[in-house]
Structure formats: C-alpha cells, structure tokens
Amino acid sequence: MKSLEELKKLREELQKEMLARNSKGKTKIVIGMGTCGIAAGAREVLQAVLQEIEKRKLDVVVSQTGCIGMCEKEPLLDVQLPGKDRITYGNVTKEDVQRIIVEHVINGNIVEDLVVARLEEGGE
Amino acid sequence: MEATIYRSHVLICTGTGCVSSGSGKIKERMVAELEERGLQKEVKIVDTGCHGFCEKGPIVIVYPEGVFYCQVDVEDVSEIVEEHLLKGRIVERLLYKEPLTEESIPSYNEIDFYKKQMRIALANCGRINPESIHEYIAVGGYEALGKALTEMTPEEVIEEVKKSGLRGRGGAGFPTGLKWELTRREKSDKKYLVCNADEGDPGAFMDRSLLEGDPHRIIEGMAIAAYAIGADEGYIYVRAEYPLAIHRLEVALEQAAELGLLGENILGSGFNFNLHIKKGAGAFVCGEETALMASIEGRRGMPRPKPPFPSVSGLWGKPTNINNVETFANVPYIINNGAEVYSAIGTEKSKGTKVFALTGKINNTGLVEVPMGITLREIIYDIGGGIRDGKELKAVQTGGPSGGCIPADLLDLPIDYESLTEVGAMMGSGGMVVMDESTCMVDVARFFLSFTQSESCGKCTPCREGTKRMLEILDRICAGEGREGDLELLEELGNHIKETSLCQLGGSAPNPVLSTLKYFRAEYEAHIKEKRCPANVCEGMKSAYVIDESVCIGCTACTRVCPVDAISGERKKPHYIDPDVCIACGACAAKCPVSAIAQG
Ligand SMILES: Cc1cc2nc3c(=O)[nH]c(=O)nc-3n(C[C@H](O)[C@H](O)[C@H](O)COP(=O)(O)O)c2cc1C
Numbered sequence: 001m002k003s004l005e006e007l008k009k010l011r012e013e014l015q016k017e018m019l020a021r022n023s024k025g026k027t028k029i030v031i032g033m034g035t036c037g038i039a040a041g042a043r044e045v046l047q048a049v050l051q052e053i054e055k056r057k058l059d060v061v062v063s064q065t066g067c068i069g070m071c072e073k074e075p076l077l078d079v080q081l082p083g084k085d086r087i088t089y090g091n092v093t094k095e096d097v098q099r100i101i102v103e104h105v106i107n108g109n110i111v112e113d114l115v116v117a118r119l120e121e122g123g124e
Numbered sequence: 125m126e127a128t129i130y131r132s133h134v135l136i137c138t139g140t141g142c143v144s145s146g147s148g149k150i151k152e153r154m155v156a157e158l159e160e161r162g163l164q165k166e167v168k169i170v171d172t173g174c175h176g177f178c179e180k181g182p183i184v185i186v187y188p189e190g191v192f193y194c195q196v197d198v199e200d201v202s203e204i205v206e207e208h209l210l211k212g213r214i215v216e217r218l219l220y221k222e223p224l225t226e227e228s229i230p231s232y233n234e235i236d237f238y239k240k241q242m243r244i245a246l247a248n249c250g251r252i253n254p255e256s257i258h259e260y261i262a263v264g265g266y267e268a269l270g271k272a273l274t275e276m277t278p279e280e281v282i283e284e285v286k287k288s289g290l291r292g293r294g295g296a297g298f299p300t301g302l303k304w305e306l307t308r309r310e311k312s313d314k315k316y317l318v319c320n321a322d323e324g325d326p327g328a329f330m331d332r333s334l335l336e337g338d339p340h341r342i343i344e345g346m347a348i349a350a351y352a353i354g355a356d357e358g359y360i361y362v363r364a365e366y367p368l369a370i371h372r373l374e375v376a377l378e379q380a381a382e383l384g385l386l387g388e389n390i391l392g393s394g395f396n397f398n399l400h401i402k403k404g405a406g407a408f409v410c411g412e413e414t415a416l417m418a419s420i421e422g423r424r425g426m427p428r429p430k431p432p433f434p435s436v437s438g439l440w441g442k443p444t445n446i447n448n449v450e451t452f453a454n455v456p457y458i459i460n461n462g463a464e465v466y467s468a469i470g471t472e473k474s475k476g477t478k479v480f481a482l483t484g485k486i487n488n489t490g491l492v493e494v495p496m497g498i499t500l501r502e503i504i505y506d507i508g509g510g511i512r513d514g515k516e517l518k519a520v521q522t523g524g525p526s527g528g529c530i531p532a533d534l535l536d537l538p539i540d541y542e543s544l545t546e547v548g549a550m551m552g553s554g555g556m557v558v559m560d561e562s563t564c565m566v567d568v569a570r571f572f573l574s575f576t577q578s579e580s581c582g583k584c585t586p587c588r589e590g591t592k593r594m595l596e597i598l599d600r601i602c603a604g605e606g607r608e609g610d611l612e613l614l615e616e617l618g619n620h621i622k623e624t625s626l627c628q629l630g631g632s633a634p635n636p637v638l639s640t641l642k643y644f645r646a647e648y649e650a651h652i653k654e655k656r657c658p659a660n661v662c663e664g665m666k667s668a669y670v671i672d673e674s675v676c677i678g679c680t681a682c683t684r685v686c687p688v689d690a691i692s693g694e695r696k697k698p699h700y701i702d703p704d705v706c707i708a709c710g711a712c713a714a715k716c717p718v719s720a721i722a723q724g
Contacts, residue, residue: 004267020132034213
C-alpha cells in the first residue's frame with residue numbers, strides 16, 4: 001500500500017465481510033427455521049437468499065427465527081428495510097427468492113401476492 | 125479481492141483466560157458440527173481476544189443477533205449449532221444471568237457488566253480477530269496513522285495529543301503529549317520509541333489483553349508516536365510469560381510490514397519505522413523505565429537516578445520516549461476523533477477512560493474500561509454486581525501491590541489520578557481488589573509488602589533494608605507478638621523509604637501499610653493490644669468457638685467433626701468446647717443443626 005487512499009479503498013472492500021457483526025440500520029432478512037420451516041424447505045430458501053446476496057453484493061443481514069405459529073405457511077421469510085414495515089412472505093420457494101430480493105430488497109416494492117403478514121415499524 | 129459473505133459470525137474468545145477454560149476444544153467441536161450440518165459456508169468462526177469477563181469464560185458470541193453465551197462447555201456446542209445457528213432459537217440456559225435479579229440477558233450490550241463501560245482502548249477486544257490485519261482495517265484500523273502521516277505535521281500530532289489531555293496509563297500519569305514534545309525537541313541523529321508491556325503488577329492483565337486482543341492498535345499508536353517524536357526504530361518490551369501476546373504481536377508485525385504499514389516510506393509519506401519485540405524475564409523492577417532500558421541493552425535491569433530523563437538520554441544514550449501499552453491504545457482514537465471528543469470524557473485533570481482489573485470478593489470480576497470520574501460505587505455495584513454472598517464491603521485496594529486501601533465510606537469518590545493519590549491510594553496500572561468484612565487489613569498490608577519486598581532490586585538501601593524491616597514488624601503483629609510503638613515505627617520507616625528510595629518501587633512500596641494504618645488503625649491496635657484479629661484471619665490469633673448452652677441440643681454432631689477433640693459433653697446435654705484446645709477451624713459451627721456455635 002502506498003497511500004491513505006489505497007488504505008481507505010481496502011477498508012471499503014473489507015467492511016462487507018464484517019457486516020454480520022454490525023446490523024444497525026441495515027436491511028434484514030429473517031427466515032423461519034423451526035422444525036416446521038425446515039421440513040417445508042427453509043434450508044433451500046436460506047441458501048438461495050445467501051446466493052443472491054453474494055451474487056448481487058448486497059448490504060443485508062440474514063438471520064433466522066424459530067416457529068412463529070404459522071406452520072402451514074412455512075417457509076416464511078421476512079424482509080425489513082431500515083425504517084420500513086416488516087413484511088412476512090409465506091410459502092416461499094427457492095424460485096420466489098430472486099423476485100423478493102430484486103423487487104423488494106433492491107427496488108423497495110413489496111411483492112404483494114406473497115405477503116402473509118405485515119408488522120408496523122417499531123412494533124414487534 | 126473476493127469478499128465472502130457469511131450470514132452469521134461465531135466469535136470464540138481465545139484470550140489466555142478462555143483458552144485455559146477450554147475454548148480451543150470448543151472451536152474444534154464447532155468446526156466439526158458446522159461441517160456435519162453443511163453450514164460451514166454460511167457460518168464463519170472467528171477467534172477473538174479477551175472480552176474482559178474471563179470469570180464467565182469460555183465466551184462465545186453469535187452474530188448478527190449478538191447473543192452472549194458464557195461458560196460454554198464442549199458438550200454445549202451441538203446445541204448451539206442445532207438450535208441457534210440452524211433454527212434461530214437462542215439457547216436460554218447458556219445465557220448470562222445477572223447476579224442480583226437472576227434474569228437471563230441475551231445480548232452483549234444489555235449485560236450490566238458492559239452497560240456502564242466505555243470502551244475506547246478495548247473497543248476491538250473480543251470483536252475482531254487479532255490475527256487478521258484485514259479485520260482491523262475493516263473497522264477503520266491504520267486510518268489514524270494515514271491521517272497523521274499525510275495530513276498532519278509531527279508538531280500538529282503532538283499538539284492534538286496535548287489538547288486531548290491524555291496521561292500515561294503505566295502509573296505515574298505524566299502528560300503524554302508533553303513527553304513527546306520533550307523528546308521531539310532533542311537534536312539527535314537517532315531516537316527510539318519504547319512500549320512498556322512489562323505489566324509487573326500481579327492481578328493486572330489489561331496490557332496483556334490489549335496485545336492479545338488488538339495488537340495492531342498498539343502498533344498503530346506506536347507508529348504515530350514515532351512519527352511525532354522523530355524516531356525510526358522502536359521496541360516493545362513484553363514479559364516472556366505472555367507467550368500468546370508475543371505470538372499475536374509477531375503475527376501483527378509481519379502483516380503490517382507486508383502491507384507497507386511498517387518499514388520504509390510508510391503510505392508514501394517518506395516516514396520509516398521498524399519495530400522489534402524484546403522479551404523480558406518478568407522482574408517487577410524491569411517495568412521501571414530506566415531499568416527496562418538497561419534490560420533492552422542487555423544489562424542487568426536496575427533503575428538509575430533521573431535526570432537525565434529518557435527523553436534526553438535513553439536507549440544507548442539516545443533520546444527515547446517510553447509509554448505504556450494502554451497509553452498507545454488511546455492514540456489512534458484521539459487522532460481519528462480529535463482532541464475535543466476525547467477531552468470531553470473524564471474529569472478536569474484526568475481525561476478519557478481507564479481500564480481496571482476488577483477482582484476480589486465481588487460478583488463480576490474481569491477487565492472493565494470506564495470513564496475517568498466514575499465512582500467506586502458505580503464500578504463495584506453497577507458493573508461488578510455487588511459483593512459476593514451478600515457480605516459487606518470493607519475496602520477497595522487500587523494501584524497494584526504498591527497502591528493503597530480505600531475504606532468503604534469513601535465509596536462515592538470520583539476516580540482520577542489526583543483523587544486516588546489524595547486518599548493515599550493511586551491509579552497505578554489499574555488493579556482494583558475488592559475486600560469484604562472477612563478480610564484482615566493487617567494481613568492484606570503484609571501480603572502486598574511481601575511482594576514488593578521480594579521484588580526490590582537491592583540497589584538502594586532504603587528499599588532493600590527498609591521494606592525488610594517493615595515486613596518483619598508486620599509478621600510479628602500478625603503472629604500476635606506486636607509491641608507497643610510498632611505502629612509509630614512502621615509510619616516512620618514507611619515515610620523515610622518513600623522519600624529516600626532511588627525509584628518508585630521503594631517510593632510507593634509502603635503505601636499499603638500507610639493507608640491501612642490511616643483508615644484501619646483500630647484493627648492494628650486490636651492485634652497488638654488485645655492479641656485479637658477482628659476479622660479472624662491471622663493464624664494463632666483466631667478466637668476459639670463457644671457453644672451457647674441454652675440452644676445446644678446435645679446431638680454430638682460437633683464432637684464427631686472436631687479434628688482436635690476439643691469438644692466434650694453427654695448425649696442430649698449441652699456440650700462444651702475447651703478454648704485452650706480449639707484451633708478455631710469452624711468445622712463444628714458448620715455442622716451444628718441449631719446454630720448454637722459461634723466464635724467468642
Ligand atoms: C517498580 C516500577 C514498576 C513499573 N512497572 C511498570 C509496568 O509494568 N508497566 C508500565 O507501563 N509502567 C511501569 N512503570 C512505570 C514506568 O516507569 C513509566 O513511568 C511508564 O512506562 C511510562 O509510560 P506512560 O507515561 O505511558 O505511563 C513502573 C515503575 C516502577 C517504579
């Protein structure tokens with residue numbers, strides 16, 4: 001490295017790897033991974049999500065949650081953009097993941113036909 | 125460079141504390157469990173340095189949730205993987221429980237132990253992998269060095285550090301910016317920079333934790349200091365008993381050199397800086413700066429008179445600036461955030477934060493970093509969780525073996541360099557030992573003095589002979605053979621040693637004795653005049669146990685446990701303890717079903 005500029009550029013690249021440790025103000029994707037979710041294919045959904053994020057170099061935090069009681073709608077996938085409502089999608093398939101990521105996470109448009117619940121920002 | 129994104133990071137503490145409680149095995153098992161479930165591409169395992177909460181180790185933190193698992197066993201690993209990493213369910217039973225409320229706290233930042241802390245020096249400890257320069261850079265590392273080298277003159281760096289109010293964290297509290305200026309002013313073809321990582325105070329481990337948990341921060345702080353004073357070569361003097369710290373430093377030095385952050389023409393600025401590690405053999409006196417430099421030069425580690433100060437004549441006679449590890453750890457923060465932000469923290473004369481090693485009869489022990497000016501009460505009750513077993517606080521000993529004891533009624537004292545010295549204690553390197561009612565203050569003073577006495581290098585008479593005589597007097601007081609006039613003699617000796625010793629080893633060694641004499645004189649007098657140790661600690665002075673005849677039911681439980689057959693009496697009749705035979709071990713009182721036995 002020969003200059004402060006180079007150092008700052010390196011930092012920007014490296015920061016992405018540290019994302020999981022700093023989730024404040026970031027878009028969150030939460031996947032239901034209770035026994036019901038896993039049985040319905042949540043693992044495949046999770047892997048598809050991770051692939052999309054990596055492919056598109058997105059600034060997104062992925063976590064998982066247990067059963068929330070809507071087992072017949074599993075796999076469930078929540079998307080929450082910073083400061084926006086938390087949207088729950090149901091019966092999500094691997095194929096739906098790309099649509100959700102492109103339309104909702106990137107362009108900010110909710111994929112209405114897959115929505116099963118909506119939690120207002122601040123409400124939990 | 126291709127960045128790999130993991131959805132979850134599992135941070136496993138590999139500080140010395142957690143390693144000795146088994147974190148290595150936990151990591152092995154974690155790797156195996158993740159592979160077994162095909163999670164290795166989604167979950168990243170990160171080795172980190174110390175979180176300061178060693179007592180609760182091994183510590184494992186799972187991100188993005190930031191869940192704090194403590195006292196994790198190898199057997200718990202599969203549950204963490206199965207429940208948390210696979211299914212997203214927190215493993216409740218491994219969470220930290222607040223000692224007072226018994227409440228389980230999932231998140232790192234919500235635990236009382238961390239809530240009141242302010243982490244500047246320790247900011248990255250436990251949060252990044254200390255063996256990865258990339259992680260350090262990702263959190264902004266080496267940008268302060270870049271800023272200093274490209275946007276500031278050496279004089280401006282010194283001015284910024286002076287304005288920040290930073291003072292030496294190695295004990296004496298000398299203003300850091302001023303020290304740099306003194307070394308800068310000297311004209312010389314060669315200057316040196318030294319980092320004091322001898323950390324001789326028993327019980328202190330902040331410097332070790334910093335070197336193990338965030339070695340690049342120390343290197344960065346040193347490089348900035350070297351630029352400011354005009355040195356191109358530096359030494360880190362670290363005790364050989366810190367193998368992990370040395371290893372992490374070696375790795376860090378290599379990585380920094382590889383990226384051009386050490387060596388020639390750093391970041392294209394024309395500034396050169398090379399750093400060496402020097403291992404010390406661990407003598408307490410080698411932490412004293414002139415002894416330390418003698419030791420680096422290969423001579424016997426003994427102090428010499430000052431002046432000349434190191435800034436004038438230090439290593440091999442060249443102008444040398446020496447600072448403590450924690451002092452350097454604060455420097456990148458000051459350069460990045462500016463002097464104003466830093467000096468807004470703390471009291472009028474003591475700025476910023478200080479790391480304390482909190483130990484003793486307290487619920488939460490460990491390393492805590494707090495703003496200057498915080499009260500002892502806040503540290504002991506809010507962060508430390510109060511006194512163990514519901515006992516009463518008696519005193520707090522600060523400043524390491526040559527610090528002083530502060531009595532419980534000064535609990536609301538705001539802590540800074542001046543206030544501690546005023547009450548007869550000191551900041552020192554930041555040791556803090558909490559004592560409860562079962563502690564004998566005479567015994568404590570003797571304990572600390574026996575350490576400094578045996579570490580006295582012997583070069584000057586007051587320290588070598590004086591501490592020995594003081595220790596002899598304390599020994600006899602604790603054995604029940606104290607004499608009239610002993611206390612006055614201790615004070616006279618103590619004050620003389622403080623005034624006439626060559627270095628601050630002797631200059632502070634009498635502190636534990638003098639401060640306990642000041643605040644707990646009655647306890648000394650009880651030992652001498654009544655041949656009684658009020659806390660029942662000193663051997664040979666413990667008072668015998670007595671049975672309350674009106675309560676005793678004659679069950680004979682006590683007779684069966686007494687190791688010296690001091691108890692007699694018929695079944696179903698009150699029993700009796702022969703005070704001349706009783707050794708006050710307390711076994712009978714512990715066995716008595718009706719609490720009829722107590723010390724007389
Ligand atoms: C007996 C004795 C032991 C010392 N041990 C240490 C030590 O272990 N670490 C340290 O940083 N300073 C120690 N010091 C203080 C150093 O002499 C020196 O003041 C300090 O390293 C300066 O750095 P600072 O200005 O950053 O505090 C010791 C002093 C004495 C008299």
